[in-house]
Amino acid sequence: MIQTASGLAADVRWNGANARKPFAQCHGCELRGSQLCRVIQDERLFGTHPPVLRRFGRGKRIVGQGEASGFLGVIRRGYARRSVIKVSGNRILVGLAMPGDIVGGLAEREHDHDFEAATDVEICTYDSAAVKQQLEINPRLRRVMLREIDHQHHRTLGLLWHNGTLTSRERIIAFLVRAVAFMPTEPLPDGGLVLSMEIDRGDWADLTNTAVETISRTLRYLEEKGLVTSLTPYRFRIRDLDLLATIAGVEPPARRVGESNRSKRMENCFGALKSDDRMTAVNALARGAHRFNSVMKPVSVQKRGLARRRPEDVQEEVRD
Numbered sequence: 001m002i003q004t005a006s007g008l009a010a011d012v013r014w015n016g017a018n019a020r021k022p023f024a025q026c027h028g029c030e031l032r033g034s035q036l037c038r039v040i041q042d043e044r045l046f047g048t049h050p051p052v053l054r055r056f057g058r059g060k061r062i063v064g065q066g067e068a069s070g071f072l073g074v075i076r077r078g079y080a081r082r083s084v085i086k087v088s089g090n091r092i093l094v095g096l097a098m099p100g101d102i103v104g105g106l107a108e109r110e111h112d113h114d115f116e117a118a119t120d121v122e123i124c125t126y127d128s129a130a131v132k133q134q135l136e137i138n139p140r141l142r143r144v145m146l147r148e149i150d151h152q153h154h155r156t157l158g159l160l161w162h163n164g165t166l167t168s169r170e171r172i173i174a175f176l177v178r179a180v181a182f183m184p185t186e187p188l189p190d191g192g193l194v195l196s197m198e199i200d201r202g203d204w205a206d207l208t209n210t211a212v213e214t215i216s217r218t219l220r221y222l223e224e225k226g227l228v229t230s231l232t233p234y235r236f237r238i239r240d241l242d243l244l245a246t247i248a249g250v251e252p253p254a255r256r257v258g259e260s261n262r263s264k265r266m267e268n269c270f271g272a273l274k275s276d277d278r279m280t281a282v283n284a285l286a287r288g289a290h291r292f293n294s295v296m297k298p299v300s301v302q303k304r305g306l307a308r309r310r311p312e313d314v315q316e317e318v319r320d
Contacts, residue, residue, distance in 0.1 A: 026051075056122075063111050068105065073126060075101050104128060106132045118199050162175075175204060176238070
């Protein structure tokens, strides 16, 4: 199972006697990457100097492909995209950096991708040359960095798995499900939630290897089925998050209060669902539970995997 941010957020232990009062701007910071700041401060890497807060406007290139960043830091606010340009000139997004991510690199390390601000971004930065010196003698700092590398590696594997085994509609829905973990949400009294999508449709399409038009069609489809309501182009009311996860064929989100009610609602609509019972579940909403079993055709990942990737499924099953 691909680990989540919460599963990798275990703190790094340090000697509390040597811990110092946090910098004013760091007080109360609960970002996952704040472990880096605590280790740096406790080990007196840079004396008492606080991190430098750097701001980048939407669309601003932070580090170009083949360039060295010259800093190591933690994203405090906003989202940044990692992308590469193919020989054909097409852009491919290979990842999305989010609040709490450790970004940048060592002084001599060249980036193998472009790193750009997908929204307005704030990064708490440290000089990478000084970090490199400390990595050689500080095992706690090495543990923090290795944990971060592992976390981002597993996230990339998850993106590859989704893009390689799910249809375009499933990929779009899967991103909605995953976005709840790292984008603003508002809980609703009925157990649903409102998700604010911080990135634009173009980045959403690139991250899911689809087209903006496909996202629009999928959202209209989900709205017709009563699963997702578009309050604005970037705010969505999600009736049942776990149900969306099942439809997309991805791991459901962490269990929440009211799980038993959620399970009953799913069974009332669909009967017992398996993780491979994907988009046919949406159609069952219109047909009723009594017809669900007759139309459900579980499909294995092996059969729906790499052999059915783009360009065919970009047009594909979204058309009814």
